[in-house]
Amino acid sequence: MDLAGLLVFATALFIAAASPGPGIAAIVARVLGRGPQGAIAFSIGVALGDVVWLTFAILGLAAIAQAFHGIFLVIKYAGAAYLLYIAYKLWTAPAETLDAGAETAAERPSRLLLGGLALTLGNPKPIVFYLALLPTILDLTQVTLLGYAELVAATFAVLAVVFAIYIGLASRARRLFTSPKALRILNKSTGAVMAGAAAAIAAR
Template sequence: MELAGLILFSSALFVAAASPGPGIAAIVARVLGRGSKEAIPFSIGIALGDVVWLTFADLGLATLAQAFHEIFLVVKYAGAAYLLYLAYKIWTAPVVARDVEAQAGTEHPAKLLLGGLALTLGNPKTIVFYLALLPTILDLTRITVLGYAELVGATLSVVGVVFAGYIVLDARARQLFATPMAIRILNRTTGALLAGAAAAVASR
């Protein structure tokens, strides 16, 4: 596809991906509450969800998505429930004075990836971008297989840069919390962020 179109798409996606929403709130809370290690597979799941919606938009399956609205509702509420589960775990995590990195969780990467994927598939902001706004940015009827591959590459690159930036900044901020009281405040704050992200997903 034309370079100008790819740049326009990447720029619009960067703004959409970097703007605060349930996905970013979940990543921030994940890093602050459990460290950057678990945030990586979680972020990969979110990025794969973007590819799913990009594929739907590229193949003209927006109507199909509407036809299976109930299925996507189930996915949406499953994602919200998972965020509430994470919020509860972080809110009730035991607090002791030790290196905050030692408090990282041990959830299986596959579980984290699926959690991120479910969150994106039920995230209204992502759905609106790919199914409603993307057709106004690109002429989807003229995208070839190579063009689709370029869009997927651009999508993964853009959201990867955005998520990596949030993860690095939040990981540095997390090092400021070392005392039991600071860790308790951190846990309660990140738990509240996750609960808020869950509410945002479920209410739209």
């Protein structure tokens, strides 16, 4: 794929990914409520979901995706349920555990990765970008195997930058909350944000 096409794709993806949505809300709320531990695994899962939709778009499988609408509906609700689970944990966790980060450290990276993947597969924002907007940006019928690999690499690179920025900002903001009262407020606020992201996904 030519450099100009990659730059157009990367720019469009950066703008779409950086704009707040359920995925970004989930990552930020997670970091605010539990610290940066586990955020990388969760973000990788989110990025893998983007690659799945990119693959569907390039292979022209939008119609197949519609045919398997029921499966993706189950995945969507599974992602929403996972966010609600995290929201519940954040809402009910004592302030001390948030500061220590013990609960986060105990979570399995594979579980976090699958949670991020389910979130993206059920999130309407990346679906619209890859299946509706991307064909207007690139001629997907001309994408070669090498071009596909370049697009996947660009996707991971762009999302890594966007997620790193949000994780870094959320980590800095979290350090401002040091008292138990402030941590409890942060805990419940981020739990509410996570529940809102789950509702936004389930309602679409």
